[in-house]
Amino acid sequence: MPPTSDPGRPSVPGSGHEGFRLLAVHAHPDDESSKGAATTARYVAGGARVCVVSCTGGERGDVLNEKLLTDPHILRDIAQVRRDEMRAAAAVLGIEHVWLGFVDSGLPEGDPLPPLPEGCFALEPLPVTTEALVRVIRDFRPHVVTTYDELGGYPHPDHIMTHTVSMSAFAAAGDPTAYPHAGPAWQPLKLYYNQNHSGGRIQAFHEALLARGLDSPYAEWVANLARRPARHITTRVPCADFFPVRDRALLAHATQVDPEGSWFRVPRELEREVWPTEDFEAALCYVPVVEVEDDLFAGLASPTAADALALRQDLALSFDGRVTV
Numbered sequence: 001m002p003p004t005s006d007p008g009r010p011s012v013p014g015s016g017h018e019g020f021r022l023l024a025v026h027a028h029p030d031d032e033s034s035k036g037a038a039t040t041a042r043y044v045a046g047g048a049r050v051c052v053v054s055c056t057g058g059e060r061g062d063v064l065n066e067k068l069l070t071d072p073h074i075l076r077d078i079a080q081v082r083r084d085e086m087r088a089a090a091a092v093l094g095i096e097h098v099w100l101g102f103v104d105s106g107l108p109e110g111d112p113l114p115p116l117p118e119g120c121f122a123l124e125p126l127p128v129t130t131e132a133l134v135r136v137i138r139d140f141r142p143h144v145v146t147t148y149d150e151l152g153g154y155p156h157p158d159h160i161m162t163h164t165v166s167m168s169a170f171a172a173a174g175d176p177t178a179y180p181h182a183g184p185a186w187q188p189l190k191l192y193y194n195q196n197h198s199g200g201r202i203q204a205f206h207e208a209l210l211a212r213g214l215d216s217p218y219a220e221w222v223a224n225l226a227r228r229p230a231r232h233i234t235t236r237v238p239c240a241d242f243f244p245v246r247d248r249a250l251l252a253h254a255t256q257v258d259p260e261g262s263w264f265r266v267p268r269e270l271e272r273e274v275w276p277t278e279d280f281e282a283a284l285c286y287v288p289v290v291e292v293e294d295d296l297f298a299g300l301a302s303p304t305a306a307d308a309l310a311l312r313q314d315l316a317l318s319f320d321g322r323v324t325v
């Protein structure tokens, strides 16, 4: 739980992000609060505009908070409950929010896996989902976009599709011949993958907990880390002052987040000391990436200069960190 003395959303004096715009693309309501949330809150406090896109409504999410499992309103209308939770989380983070309007694919379970439900996000034709996201990009005109890596961060069909659609829309948004009815061309200048649940971070928490004589819930994760592909972290955004804001946003998704659950197992003072950043992996950038960055807007001289760059038709990629599957 956040401390009761939480001073609210802290300010970042002189952080100089006024006029910049960040678009964070996520699969379900609650993903924006568990992946990069403190970063978004930090940029809002620094004067940037931040918009979160939720590709689906999270309609097929299970209720993960035991205390709410028998709540009749939740059982009757989970879709509306999740819309209300998302509105509350957006208010906590200070972000703008857009629903892309596609239907949650659910997490298929069983052996063999059942087919995906008809009409779900993961089965939509790519031009349909791409056009929807291109429309958002051309309307909000972000300088920087964040999404998931090619593995989805974890193997939920909606997370993998969120990656695919983000890559496709990032490539199309600046091309005036692509989706001409979806608004005037706008090329976002940088695309990043969220990597704030990296193996390095989990291992650091595991070791810090044991060093303090505390139980670690991560022994099994750490034992399996070698099987996870190593990621190339290019950017670490200091945002520990905004961890309490992130926690409040997470708790706003009451059906999805158990206040006694895994999100809150690492003592907050230890988290702040051991890993005070949220981390990202640059995927495609039209300005050079100088490692290790501490700012998603690094390399963009000013909002005005970035606006001019995003409207050019002769841009060439400076950085390509994509991993081919």
Ligand SMILES: [Zn+2]
Residues within 6 Å of the ligand: 027, 028, 031, 156, 159
């Ligand atoms: Zn999700």
